Amino acid sequence: MIRFDRVNKSFGDLNVLNGLSFDIAPAERVTLIGPSGSGKTTILRLLMTLEHITPVKHPEENGGVMWVEGEPFSHMDKGGKLVVANERHLRQARQKIGMVFQQFNLFPNMTVMRNVTEAQVHTLKRSKDEAAAKAKELLDLVGLSDKVDNYPSQLSGGQQQRVAIARALAMDPDILLLDEVTSALDPELVADVLGVLRDVASSTNITMLIVTHEMGFARDVSDRIMMFDKGVIVEEGAPEAMFGDPREERTQDFLRAVRSE
Numbered sequence: 001m002i003r004f005d006r007v008n009k010s011f012g013d014l015n016v017l018n019g020l021s022f023d024i025a026p027a028e029r030v031t032l033i034g035p036s037g038s039g040k041t042t043i044l045r046l047l048m049t050l051e052h053i054t055p056v057k058h059p060e061e062n063g064g065v066m067w068v069e070g071e072p073f074s075h076m077d078k079g080g081k082l083v084v085a086n087e088r089h090l091r092q093a094r095q096k097i098g099m100v101f102q103q104f105n106l107f108p109n110m111t112v113m114r115n116v117t118e119a120q121v122h123t124l125k126r127s128k129d130e131a132a133a134k135a136k137e138l139l140d141l142v143g144l145s146d147k148v149d150n151y152p153s154q155l156s157g158g159q160q161q162r163v164a165i166a167r168a169l170a171m172d173p174d175i176l177l178l179d180e181v182t183s184a185l186d187p188e189l190v191a192d193v194l195g196v197l198r199d200v201a202s203s204t205n206i207t208m209l210i211v212t213h214e215m216g217f218a219r220d221v222s223d224r225i226m227m228f229d230k231g232v233i234v235e236e237g238a239p240e241a242m243f244g245d246p247r248e249e250r251t252q253d254f255l256r257a258v259r260s261e
């Protein structure tokens with residue numbers, strides 16, 4: 001479903017991803033863990049095409065290709081120049097990917113209902129009735145059927161984040177990217193949001209790539225945990241092994257630090 005093949009990403013002189021390779025299978029749930037600044041969000045931003053990979057100096061030694069659903073987002077030509085896929089392909093790929101961010105990013109001047117129907121109507125060209133029916137179903141799923149006419153400012157952070165989840169699901173994504181979705185929430189609101197995501201994980205086949213510090217949640221929903229540091233995967237495995245008996249010192253240190261927070 002998703003393939004990174006020796007992907008590099010730099011910001012100026014800072015090399016954030018260093019020849020990173022991994023595959024994610026359809027319907028797989030993978031959680032990225034690792035210290036702040038290790039490049040987790042950058043991976044999600046590359047998948048959203050908010051960033052592009054950095055070409056390498058010696059392309060014969062290094063691939064640097066990222067794929068979603070069998071189609072490359074970019075490739076190197078023979079001269080080592082990065083060729084980004086055409087905009088139509090990127091748009092189609094982006095449509096299959098939903099993302100929920102730390103900041104809820106709802107449209108402040110639209111009601112909850114309109115937040116969930118807007119992209120369905122404009123991007124997927126659904127009729128208003130069809131979009132509203134889908135929105136009702138999803139707002140029910142996230143426990144907000146009584147808030148359809150409210151504006152984001154009238155909701156708690158946890159409620160706003162649940163609207164953002166409904167909005168992402170309304171686009172029928174094949175892939176859902178979750179970036180620290182509870183980090184901006186007061187502690188008492190975290191459980192509701194994670195509860196909704198647990199339901200989504202158990203009731204759909206959506207492929208999920210998750211960045212979170214909520215280790216209990218990661219353990220419950222993930223098929224695989226990837227420990228990430230300095231732009232490479234340090235260690236990966238099933239949640240039981242990664243949380244119960246990690247092999248690498250960097251993983252052990254990271255988990256100890258997170259647990260003592």
Ligand SMILES: Nc1ncnc2c1ncn2[C@@H]1O[C@H](COP(=O)(O)OP(=O)(O)OP(=O)(O)O)[C@@H](O)[C@H]1O
Nearest residue numbers: 011012014016034035036037038039040041042043
């Ligand atoms: N647009 C940018 N310009 C310059 N540097 C950037 C940019 N985006 C990210 N970085 C840098 O790249 C590194 C990786 O950032 P990234 O946000 O991917 O890390 P992260 O693992 O998600 O961290 P956190 O857990 O704190 O969110 C950081 O050092 C960050 O400062």
